[in-house]
Amino acid sequence: MIKAYLGVDVGSVSTNLVVLNEQGELLAAKYLRTNGRPIQTVQEGIQKLGSEIASQIKIVGCGTTGSARYLSSMIVGADIVKNEITAHAIAACHEFENVHTIIEIGGQDSKIIILRDGVVTDFAMNTVCAAGTGSFLDQQASRLCIPIEDFGGYAAKSTNPVRIAGRCAVFAESDMIHKQQLGYNLEDIVAGLCEALVRNYMNNVGKGKEILAPVIFQGGVAANFGLVQAFNKYLGFDVVVPRHHAVMGAIGAAYLAREAVGMKGRSSFKGFDLEKIDFKTTSFECKGCSNACEVVQFFENKNLVARWGDRCGKWELQVS
Amino acid sequence: MKISFPRMGYSYIALKWLVENLGHECIVPPEPSNHTLDLGVRYAPEFACIPFKILLGTYIEVARMGAEAVVTSGGMGPCRAGYYWVMHKYLLEEMGLPLKIIAMEMPLLNLGDFWGKIDYLRRGGGVSLKELLRVLKVTWAKVKAIDDIEIRAHQVRPREVRRGDTTRAINTGLDYIDAAQGEEEIRQARQEAMDLLVGVERDDERQPLKIGIIGEIYVVLEPAANHYIQLLLGEMGVETDRSIYLSSYTRKNTIINLEGDLFAIARPYLNEAPIGGHGVNSIAETILYARHGFDGVVQLAPFSCIPEIVAKSIIPAVSRDFDIPVQTVFIDEQTGRAGVQTRLEAFVDLLQWRRERRHKQGKKVFSI
Incomplete structure (x- = not known):
């Protein structure tokens, strides 16, 4: 099994996924249209990548970027979440x-x-x-x-x-x-x-x-x-x-994942079999004080896995 | 009289005490929300800047809550905000809202006018001159205590172990200040609030980046107008200092204060007439933050704010000469929070990257 790193870049228009090996060579890439459905698109992309190369590689690190970087990090189990500016800069610096x-x-x-x-x-x-x-x-x-x-x-x-x-x-x-x-x-x-x-x-x-x-x-x-x-x-x-110009953000995320895993030891990547998991986002308005924060909740198969949006952090703390 | 005022950060705690102790009823302005902004946008001219719209929204809200008058600031010079109160007055009249606007002009400009308005409020509340002086002194003590607590909170937050601990501590601490009734009680409340902040569990191994926040006064002072930028950066692990605190006009423990001549500092870059608003300040403050060893500066500017636009076009030269990166964030009702978050994250990465390059220390996220 080859050690590999997954980079996921979920933007408003396209969702890009890449797999790099330890040397930074591109093993696989997917360029999909997000079509306003980031959760399904990421699931579909991961599934497609898996059926192509899961048998030959082992994902040892995963990074997400793009405007849906936080959402996608929870879907795939990312080791690092980075903004797209840094991700693009990292990718270009590695390639040139x-x-x-x-x-x-x-x-x-x-x-x-x-x-x-x-x-x-x-x-x-x-x-x-x-x-x-x-x-x-x-x-x-x-x-x-x-x-x-x-x-x-x-x-x-x-x-x-x-x-x-x-x-x-x-x-x-x-x-x-x-x-x-x-x-x-x-x-x-x-x-x-x-x-x-x-x-x-x-x-x-x-x-x-x-x-x-x-x-x-x-x-x-x-x-x-x-x-x-x-x-x-x-x-x-x-x-x-660049040859892979369309997926440079995802490539940057994969490089960042390599660094992040080097520091933290092991990957939180959930695996390629995501299609059967049901992900859902809901929200409510907190009545705790006059701030009236909109608290967003993220569910994985009806289990609450993350909450954010509250400025004081009281809801977030109740999850873990 | 039922009196209100514009909301700027936590200053409402001190101003509420002032209004109540001048013998009036205080309508505390609600924290600017989407509803506030919606009201402001609906009734304001489209090309007015965000402070105008938020203030108008606030005035409408407090008028509906029963306020009879708002005390606000006037102003002079090339920034149009000095005339905003006049515009607000006309707009409120057109809407049929009976809200009296009392605009305090700078005392040095027209001392008679300034004093006349204060005296009007004093007589209306039935308070003696001696009592007025005492009330002003106590209010000032509150303003200073609030600023001290906030300054400390921005230093503690990037080191907190559990997200939100600092925010909860400062909220409790400010409640103590709110309840305090005289200078001695304020002193004690301040101490208790500081103790709470010191008690927040911290990771002192961290070496947070330091960012100075500069720009137009309203968007610098009111967190709801700037996407809670200091909270946002604090929780990203960044220590922040902002150029404007209400009490900074008379003191030296804030980095930026008016004791030093900001015009003189900015002069190598702007030798012309003052450009109004806080434009000159923004140029000088960038220099001051660089001298104090800050890693970077974020400039907050209301969209279409001329003084800040002039400053923005000069700042790249300052940034180059003093080797300090500056990120400008323009704010209007169209600004999405996600865009601001992305830019700030990228800016923090940029600063971290620079620091690692320079010192070859700390965690290596960008070891290329």
Whole structure:
């Protein structure tokens, strides 16, 4: 049996799972759509991974990240829970030497991470704006009836990208429709949209950051060649897209699990057979004081396994 | 008269005592909740900042609880908050809520006005001048005791063994202060509260990161407006100090106080006219926290707050020169708690990572 580490990244749009061996080589990866059902998606992903490789490996460490990192940690039994910024930085540092900048564009958020001498020195995430994220691209692709996988291909064929206002998703869309009604061809509009997204990213998330090469471009959106091209054009040098760009968050979580288990000794991983377990979340409002905290309860087969959300910790303490 | 005031952290305990001992009935403002914010957002102009909206919501709530007047602060200079009370007054009038707004301007600006308003409250409550002075003194003692207890709690929390012990201890301690009636009782209550905090089971092996909290006064002082950031960081194992305590204007035991000239400290970075609000403070305080060996600084800014936006654009230079990372958190009614949590977690990781690199000590989470 090979010793292996599991990394789980549950985001708003996609759920990614990877298995790494002790040397950090990727043994298996799953990229699933979360579809608003993180619990079922994680269960399904774990099951699929298990049927593929459970017979050859033994999971000795498990880490979770992404916006559902706490939820998924309770489902799989994680040894470490980390935010996605740190997870992405860790993954890029393991895969490349001397990384200076990481651009990460996911389903609902985008971030920039600045590193110097192997240490994160600064980072930023988009705040309340969805322009420049995967969801917006998805939406525009479906409006134009282009499969999202072909989006980059269209952009690559453009010779003269149109200028589209990229400040805000709503303005971008109306400006796009305006350009389309003027009769511009689809390729130029798609390429123009990619450039608008890059401008928006740089003026928003990348504002005031010193962007030095090498720049690693990761996240699901890095698959879009149109955006890669637009970034290259904007920066004046080529960005690097890692081979496993879509699952870098999960890879980072797996590396972090390796560190965490090294310190704590053994893994809390529950195994691949999760499908028959019934997980459920409920909540209630505490009446203990005027704070009226919303207390969230997590059940595993009708057993209460975790409670959180109370500021004073009184409910949390009653569980363990 | 039934009197209320804006809620800022735990200061309501002292202000309640003040109002009651001036011979009035106190309507204690409820802790700002989603309901408060909903009310504020509903009746405020969309582009007003979050303090405006929370205060408006609070005023509506206390008016419905029977308050006849609120005592609040005025202000001067380029920050629009100085005129908020006027706007609040008009909005409340439009809604037909009979709430009188008594805005205290800075005493140095118009001493007559300041004194006139205090005297109005005194006469309305039927209290002698001598008694007024005593009441103000005791109130001040409460303010200081509350701040002392809170400062200690933020030092204890990152070391607590069981999550929530510190929070429960400080809540009990503040009840003691609430019950205390004179300076001697306050002294005793303060001591008992401190004893409770000292009694919290701690892990003194930990070496918590230290983060300074700076920014606009309202979002710095009111936990409900800043996602309980000091509690959140404390429970992540981070010791925090914040730049503003109500009592810090007159004392030296807080790191940031107005004894030192913040303008002089900020001058190498901002030589122009004051930019209003707490913008200059934010620049100077970043420098002060760096000098005091803090690992990082979190700037809290209401969304659309001009002074903090100006400060934000200057802070990267300060951050570089003094080698101290700064994370800005903008706050408005759209800000999701999850986003703030993620940023803070990442910021704490960043600081931990830096510290490990520098000292090659402590637990190695980031040994790449």
